[in-house]
Amino acid sequence: MxxxxxxxxxxxxxxxxxRLAALRALALAVYRTHDLxxxxxxxxxxxxxKRWTRLADDLDAAARWDLIRAHPPDSGWRYLDxxxxxxxxxxxEAREASRVLVACAxxxxxxxxxxxxxxELIDLALSLPAGTLKV
Numbered sequence: 001m002x003x004x005x006x007x008x009x010x011x012x013x014x015x016x017x018x019r020l021a022a023l024r025a026l027a028l029a030v031y032r033t034h035d036l037x038x039x040x041x042x043x044x045x046x047x048x049x050k051r052w053t054r055l056a057d058d059l060d061a062a063a064r065w066d067l068i069r070a071h072p073p074d075s076g077w078r079y080l081d082x083x084x085x086x087x088x089x090x091x092x093e094a095r096e097a098s099r100v101l102v103a104c105a106x107x108x109x110x111x112x113x114x115x116x117x118x119x120e121l122i123d124l125a126l127s128l129p130a131g132t133l134k135v
Contacts (some may be wrong), residue, residue, distance in 0.1 A: 030097035047076025
């Protein structure tokens with residue numbers, strides 16, 4: 001995602017919600033390319049694990065914390081939300097896709113209860129070009 005900016009129509013067409021969905025779809029396509037999970041949820045990976053394993057949907061926050069506490073911090077176990085799985089990936093594209101997914105989630109959360117000015121500001125931010133301006 002760093003080497004190729006999203007198509008201009010993604011950033012200028014439709015509502016903020018539609019543009020965020022398009023950006024999320026692009027980021028998830030990068031995840032697929034790098035063999036990262038695309039289904040929403042919480043995942044874990046053991047110290048010798050090659051792949052992330054999705055935790056059951058019916059685990060509440062307390063149960064997830066119990067799993068995390070069951071392994072000492074230095075044991076090599078990792079637990080992350082799907083959007084953050086690419087943060088430590090060796091490929092820059094996967095790290096950028098993770099950043100985009102986290103940003104989309106934050107913006108969508110802000111839009112959920114937003115009215116007027118905030119929606120306009122998010123709309124304006126999403127309409128800005130992703131790359132540098134040429135002189």
